[in-house]
Every structure is written in structure tokens, then in C-alpha cells.
Amino acid sequence: MMKPVFMTYTKNDLINLAVCMVLSVLVIPSFITTEYWYTSILIPWLCLALATIGQQIVMGYTGQLALGAAGFMAAGAFAMFNLILRVPDLGFVGSLIVSGLIAAAFGILFGLPSLKVRGIYLMVATLASQFFIIWMIDKFGWFKNYDSSGIITAQDIVILGKPFTTPLAMYFVCLAVTTVLTLLAMNMARGSTGRNWMAVRDMDIAAESMGVSLLRTKVQAFAISAFYCGVAGALFAFCYLKSLEPVAFDIKLSFKILFMCILGGLGTINGAFIGAAFILLFPVLLNAIGNNVFHGAIDATIISSIEQVIFGGLMIIFMIYEPLGMAKLWENIKQKWKTKFPTMNIKNLTSSIGKKS
Amino acid sequence: MVEELLFFMEVLVGGLLAGTMYSLVALGFVLIFKASATFNFSQGAMVFFSVLAFVGFMQDFNIPFVLAFILAALLMVVVGLCTERFVLRPLMNASEDTVLMATIGLGYVLEGLAQAAWGVEVRRLDLGIGDFPVPWIADNLKLFISALDITAGLVAAIMIIGLFLLFKYTKIGLGLRAVADDAGAASSIGIPLKHIMLLVWSAAGVVALVAGCMWGARAGVQFALVDLALKALPVLIIGGFSSIPGAIIGGLIIGAVEKVLEVYIGPFFGGAIEGWAPYVLAIFFLLYRPEGLFGEKIIRRV
Numbered sequence: 065m066m067k068p069v070f071m072t073y074t075k076n077d078l079i080n081l082a083v084c085m086v087l088s089v090l091v092i093p094s095f096i097t098t099e100y101w102y103t104s105i106l107i108p109w110l111c112l113a114l115a116t117i118g119q120q121i122v123m124g125y126t127g128q129l130a131l132g133a134a135g136f137m138a139a140g141a142f143a144m145f146n147l148i149l150r151v152p153d154l155g156f157v158g159s160l161i162v163s164g165l166i167a168a169a170f171g172i173l174f175g176l177p178s179l180k181v182r183g184i185y186l187m188v189a190t191l192a193s194q195f196f197i198i199w200m201i202d203k204f205g206w207f208k209n210y211d212s213s214g215i216i217t218a219q220d221i222v223i224l225g226k227p228f229t230t231p232l233a234m235y236f237v238c239l240a241v242t243t244v245l246t247l248l249a250m251n252m253a254r255g256s257t258g259r260n261w262m263a264v265r266d267m268d269i270a271a272e273s274m275g276v277s278l279l280r281t282k283v284q285a286f287a288i289s290a291f292y293c294g295v296a297g298a299l300f301a302f303c304y305l306k307s308l309e310p311v312a313f314d315i316k317l318s319f320k321i322l323f324m325c326i327l328g329g330l331g332t333i334n335g336a337f338i339g340a341a342f343i344l345l346f347p348v349l350l351n352a353i354g355n356n357v358f359h360g361a362i363d364a365t366i367i368s369s370i371e372q373v374i375f376g377g378l379m380i381i382f383m384i385y386e387p388l389g390m391a392k393l394w395e396n397i398k399q400k401w402k403t404k405f406p407t408m409n410i411k412n413l414t415s416s417i418g419k420k421s
Numbered sequence: 422m423v424e425e426l427l428f429f430m431e432v433l434v435g436g437l438l439a440g441t442m443y444s445l446v447a448l449g450f451v452l453i454f455k456a457s458a459t460f461n462f463s464q465g466a467m468v469f470f471s472v473l474a475f476v477g478f479m480q481d482f483n484i485p486f487v488l489a490f491i492l493a494a495l496l497m498v499v500v501g502l503c504t505e506r507f508v509l510r511p512l513m514n515a516s517e518d519t520v521l522m523a524t525i526g527l528g529y530v531l532e533g534l535a536q537a538a539w540g541v542e543v544r545r546l547d548l549g550i551g552d553f554p555v556p557w558i559a560d561n562l563k564l565f566i567s568a569l570d571i572t573a574g575l576v577a578a579i580m581i582i583g584l585f586l587l588f589k590y591t592k593i594g595l596g597l598r599a600v601a602d603d604a605g606a607a608s609s610i611g612i613p614l615k616h617i618m619l620l621v622w623s624a625a626g627v628v629a630l631v632a633g634c635m636w637g638a639r640a641g642v643q644f645a646l647v648d649l650a651l652k653a654l655p656v657l658i659i660g661g662f663s664s665i666p667g668a669i670i671g672g673l674i675i676g677a678v679e680k681v682l683e684v685y686i687g688p689f690f691g692g693a694i695e696g697w698a699p700y701v702l703a704i705f706f707l708l709y710r711p712e713g714l715f716g717e718k719i720i721r722r723v
Contacts, residue, residue, distance in 0.1 A: 129518060129521070177704055177707055177708065180707060180708060180711060181707050181711055183460070183517055183518060183521065184460045184462070184521055184654070185658060185707055185711065187521075187654075188654045188655060188658055188700060188703050188707075189700070189703070189704050189707060191651065191654070191700050192697055192700030192701050192703070192704055195696050195697035195700055196697040196700070196701065199693060199694070199696055199697050202693075203690060203691035203692070203693065204691070315648065315651075319525075322525070326522055365536065365540070365541045366536075366537050369532075369533045369534070369536040369537035369541075370533065370537055371533070372529050372530075372532055372533030372536070373529070373530050373533035373534055373537065374533075375526075375529055375533075376525075376526040376527060376528065376529025376530035376531075376532075376533060377526065377530055378526070379522065379523065379525065379526025379529065380507070380508055380523045380526040380527060380530070383512065383515070383519050383520075383522055383523040383526065384508075384511040384512060384515075384523070387515075387519055
């Protein structure tokens with residue numbers, strides 16, 4: 065069913081992939097040397113972008129309003145902790161895959177209501193998963209290995225006997241996982257799987273009469289989405305937080321991922337990366353303005369409130385003027401540029417990797 | 422045996438009365454849904470916004486209680502006005518899900534504005550009604566029921582009756598129902614859509630303020646109110662999105678079930694199951710009665 069990766073990609077895509085890989089593997093490590101950038105920006109960006117891809121699959125591609133990404137991330141993170149603790153033979157990569165699968169099992173369970181309801185009804189049903197998973201981890205000591213402090217330190221990452229503990233090494237771990245899963249997601253989105261998702265999103269009754277099984281498509285979307293969130297959660301805990309606590313995966317994180325998904329652009333993979341970058345970097349920018357322009361005259365809590373107002377305001381503005389988010393905005397800019405300078409061949413350089421075929 | 426029964430009654434009544442607080446939040450939601458078929462996700466943020474402004478007026482500007490309440494209510498009218506003008510009108514023909522997401526954004530804006538204006542610390546709200554058992558009831562019926570709970574129940578009852586009468590017997594109510602039924606047809610026969618929307622959002626804002634006062638007096642005026650208000654969503658699913666009596670019954674069911682479960686089953690699982698029990702209950706309702714107890718069959722079955 066799944067074709068080899070290079071078969072479904074055009075020359076443009078391969079060039080884009082090469083550009084991205086050169087940038088992320090060669091340029092970034094050689095130019096960015098401060099740890100801050102890796103530990104506070106690049107690593108969480110990759111992790112959250114991965115979770116946002118999960119949200120995209122269920123919301124952007126399949127059109128199901130879900131609000132429980134952080135719950136699945138928590139499931140993935142704690143599964144990872146327990147697998148490394150109790151089944152050390154699995155190794156890091158094996159544990160990562162199995163914790164993704166465990167999160168996927170939760171995704172199937174809590175995705176089942178989507179067969180009956182949609183819209184805000186489904187949102188409430190997925191809220192149940194958010195609260196239930198966090199509660200379950202919090203209340204059953206086994207998941208936390210009976211640690212009483214509430215915050216558990218994540219184990220060191222060891223792949224094939226080699227430790228990956230420096231920020232740069234962890235960045236590469238996140239980069240590798242994100243790249244593989246992003247390529248897979250693009251493949252699925254472009255293949256028959258993604259066509260089914262979009263058919264269900266655009267008109268479920270028509271899709272069903274064309275022979276697309278709603279049950280299979282929706283459950284599949286929820287499972288794959290939760291798998292992505294689970295893996296992202298494991299990476300988030302092990303590479304970024306370096307600790308595990310259920311509170312880190314509360315409803316606020318779910319909303320954050322929802323915002324990344326919607327502002328980035330529903331139904332696009334590159335939107336996940338744009339949205340995650342925006343939501344992560346914007347507060348950094350605001351804080352920098354607060355510190356350098358106003359010299360700390362504005363209280364930090366006020367800055368974070370302003371940030372919330374701006375995110376909410378942007379959400380409204382995008383819903384009114386460009387419901388397809390920043391990814392579409394980017395496409396529009398490119399389109400304008402192209403019509404302005406038709407002779408310049410900048411297409412290859414600027415078309416982003418997740419461009420919809 | 423009698424003591425156990427009394428204890429059960431106490432838990433049940435306490436839960437029912439606490440449930441009316443959820444009902445108050447749900448009520449604002451139903452109002453807006455009834456008149457505009459919009460899922461207003463920001464109702465919880467409106468609760469937080471309005472009560473924080475109310476407490477802020479009282480504590481920071483030393484404005485007397487009644488005047489502060491009126492000012493906060495006026496502020497909610499302004500919020501309604503801005504919402505109608507800047508969010509709903511441009512999204513007139515957008516899909517349900519788009520409007521829902523815009524109201525999530527609106528909620529964020531309101532939460533942020535409230536915290537930017539009044540700060541993030543927990544504020545105490547004293548309504549002059551104690552959150553302790555009423556001695557008379559405790560002596561005569563052997564039930565320990567908080568005065569605040571009873572007040573919340575009474576306030577909810579008055580508001581429900583008032584809104585019910587408004588919808589059923591006034592010209593405005595007729596207009597509201599007409600707009601809810603078919604906004605296009607209603608505006609073509611001369612019902613001022615703009616005014617109706619403004620009215621409904623202002624009313625929802627005032628309802629939010631009342632709900633916020635009740636919650637604030639119990640738990641302090643703080644950000645956690647927004648999360649508490651999320652529980653209005655399962656209430657709506659159980660009661661039905663378009664039914665005012667449904668909001669109250671749904672709230673009572675959620676309040677009673679979560680308290681009874683918490684007290685009798687919670688201890689076996691380490692407690693705090695009331696965090697998710699309402700949502701799971703809502704899922705069961707979705708599976709067997711998706712339109713809720715009193716809702717019209719508006720749900721799109723797939």
C-alpha cells in the first residue's frame with residue numbers, strides 16, 4: 065500500500081527536503097553554539113511541531129474537532145518512562161515506538177465517540193481523555209514508580225550504547241525522529257489514507273457512499289494522531305523537560321497545540337512547523353521587547369497576559385480573513401511574488417517542504 | 422442506618438446545589454446558542470472576566486457593591502457589543518466550527534485582558550453570604566448545607582424563571598426564537614438581527630457575572646474559574662444545548678453524580694475523580710442520547 069518515499073515526491077519536494085536537511089543538520093549546528101537555542105527553542109519546537117502534526121491529522125485532515133493532544137502526550141511520555149525502567153531491552157527507539165503505540169490505543173478508545181458526534185460534542189468527549197489520562201497517571205503510583213516527590217527525573221537517552229545527553233545530541237535525536245515522522249505523515253496525507261481523511265472531512269456522507277469506511281478512517285486518524293502525540297510527548301519529556309510530571313501536560317498545553325494547528329494552517333504539514341514556531345517564538349520576542357525597549361518596566365505577568373490577548377486576537381482575525389492560517393498566507397505571498405517576477409525561478413527555493421500536492 | 426442515609430442526603434443535596442453553579446454558567450451558553458446557534462466557548466472566560474472586573478472595581482477603586490455590580494454589568498454589555506461587531510458579524514456566514522474556534526480565541530482575549538487589567542493574584546469576594554452550614558437546617562433536618570449553595574440555587578431558579586418568561590411571553594423572546602430558527606428569514610421580516618445579538622450577548626454577559634459572583638465567593642476569584650466553567654460543557658450535553666430547563670437539570674445531574682461518585686467510589690481510586698467523571702458521563706449521554714435530555718434533535722448524526 066505504501067509506496068517508497070521518493071516515488072511520490074516531485075523534484076521540487078526533493079530539493080526542499082535537501083535544503084531543509086542541509087539547514088538543520090549542517091548550518092544550524094555550525095552557526096548556533098549557544099545552548100539556549102537548543103534547549104529552549106529548537107528542541108521544544110521540534111517536539112511541539114510533531115504533536116501539532118498529530119493534531120493536524122485528526123483536525124486539519126479528518127475534520128474532527130479534538131482537544132486532547134496533551135493527554136496523549138502524557139500517555140506517551142509516561143509509557144516511555146516505564147518502558148525504559150521496566151523493559152530496558154527495548155532500547156530507546158523501540159521504547160519510543162511502543163509508547164507511541166500505547167498512546168495510539170488511548171487515541172482509539174477516546175476517538176470512538178467521533179463515530180457518533182462531531183463539532184463541540186466531540187470536543188467535550190476528547191476533553192474526557194485529557195482529564196482522565198492525567199488523573200490516571202497522577203493517582204496510580206505505579207506509573208510514576210511510586211515516586212512521592214511528584215516530579216520524576218527522566219532517564220538519560222542511550223541509543224546503541226551511546227549516551228545522548230548534550231543539547232546538540234538531543235537536538236539530533238529530536239530532528240531524526242521528527243524528520244522520519246514528518247515524511248511519513250506527508251506520505252500518508254498524499255496517499256490513499258490522506259485522501260480518505262480529507263473525503264471524510266469535506267463531506268462524510270458523500271465519502272461513505274463512495275465506499276470510504278467512516279469507522280476505519282476516523283479510528284485510523286485518531287490512532288495515528290495519538291501515536292504522533294505520544295512520540296512527541298515522550299521526546300518533550302525526555303529531551304526538553306528532562307523530567308516527568310502530569311501537570312506539564314495539562315489542558316493549557318492542549319490549547320497551545322490547538323492554536324499552533326489553527327494559526328499554522330489547518331490541513332497542512334508545514335503549517336504545523338510554522339504554527340509551533342510562532343507560538344514558541346512570539347513570547348520570546350515579547351519578552352525581549354519588554355526587557356530591551358521598556359527595560360523591565362512592564363511586569364512579566366502583564367506581558368504573558370498581552371501575549372494571550374494577541375494569540376486570541378490572531379485566532380479571531382485568522383478565522384475571519386484567512387481560516388487556513390499562516391501556511392496559506394505564505395502561499396499567497398509566494399503567488400504574488402511569482403506573478404510579479406515571472407522570469408525569476410525562485411519556485412524551487414521557496415516552496416516549502418510540506419506543500420500540498 | 423439513619424445516619425448513613427442522612428449522610429447520603431447531605432452529599433446529594435450538596436451536590437445538587439453545587440450543580441446549580443454549573444447551571445448558571447451553562448445558562449449563558451444556552452442563551453447564546455438559542456438565539457444564534459453559536460457555540461460560545463468563551464462563556465467560561467466571560468465568567469472570569471466579569472467577576473474579576475466586579476471585584477476589581479470594588480477593591481481597587483473602592484466603588485460600593487451595587488454600583489460596582491452595575492458597572493461590571495455595563496462592561497459586559499460593552500463586551501457583547503464588541504463581540505457582535507468584531508467577531509460575529511464578520512463571521513455571519515462562516516461554518517459552525519469556524520465560529521466555535523473564533524470564540525475560543527475570544528476566550529483567550531478576555532482572559533488575557535482581565536489579567537492584564539487586574540493582575541493574576543487570587544482575590545477574595547465577600548458577598549456577605551457565608552460558605553458554612555445554615556444553623557437552622559443543621560438543627561432541624563440534621564443536614565449540613567451551605568448558605569452560599571442555597572443562595573446559588575435560589576438565584577439560579579429566579580434567573581431560569583425570568584429567562585423562561587422572557588423567551589416565552591415577550592416580543593423580544595419571540596424575536597429571539599425567530600432568529601434562532603432561521604436568521605435569514607427573521608431579518609427579512611424586519612427583526613433587527615444586530616440588536617437581538619447584542620441583547621443576547623449582553624444577557625449572557627450578565628448571567629456570567631452572576632455565575633462568577635457565586636463561584637468567586639466560594640473558590641476565590643482566580644484563573645481556575647475558567648477550568649471550572651469548562652464543566653458547563655458536559656452539563657450542556659446532558660441537558661441539551663438549546664434548552665434552558667435542560668441547563669438546570671443537567672447541572673443538577675452533574676453536580677449530584679460527581680459528588681456522590683467522589684464520596685462513595687472516589688476513595689477506591691485515590692479520589693479526585695470529579696475532575697473527569699462529568700466528561701465520561703457526557704460521553705455516555707452522547708452515545709445513547711446525543712441531543713441531551715431536553716434538546717431538539719439538532720445534532721448532525723454521522
